[in-house]
Amino acid sequence: MKVPSDYFKKVSSMSVDEVKQFMRENEPGEYNLIDVRQPEEYEIKHIPGAQLIPVGQIDDRANEVNPERPTIIY
């Protein structure tokens, strides 16, 4: 099996306060905010502006995410 080249790429994590501060300091169009939970969970509550892409659909829908912008995933 071939391992994707960015398989071992480090992904940084942010605390809740860091995310809140980031969202205060940036406009929604300047970053991607992706909710990878299930639709039922999203429906109950989600961070305003979050785009729902359930984790099982990421491969098929990765083209919906702008690679030029920072991406926050939860």
Added chain:
Amino acid sequence: MNAWEGLVAEGPPESGMAYFEGTEKPEELIALAWILEDGSRKFYSSLLYLFDERAAKELFLNLADAEEHHKKSLVDLYRKVSGKKPGDAFPQDFISTEHSGDVMEGGMSVSEGIDWVKRNGLNAALELSVSLEANSYDLYIKMSRSMQDEHAQNVFKTLVTEEKQHLEKLAELLEKNL
């Protein structure tokens, strides 16, 4: 998400757009936004007469004025996107009569919202307003994403920014009142 403890929106990804039974033409989204803004304006205008606190009255008046301003921005946008002048049937042509005239940001009925506030007081009114504005902020980000036209995207981005400012003002007053 459990650790978030911040503003949240509710509803499925298509929330607020459900009145159009799956159609998402720009003109229809603009009409929906206009209807929700008009409902919120009615809601905030009614709150003006329910409370005596000066700061709350001023904020609800400002919010009602802001919703009126948003309606005008949306009419201008409709004219540009559709190439037509909004007629007497705007925006009712785009929405089912069941919801027309009594729905506000967040999808709640205006009359239900006012009744709920009458029973629960000022802090509840502020909390409900925060919830409405958070859902509106969420909806406009989605609408901005769905628009192909750059001018339309910018109009919705402006609405997003203003809803964010409303949220900050509401949160500030809520904090003082608690």
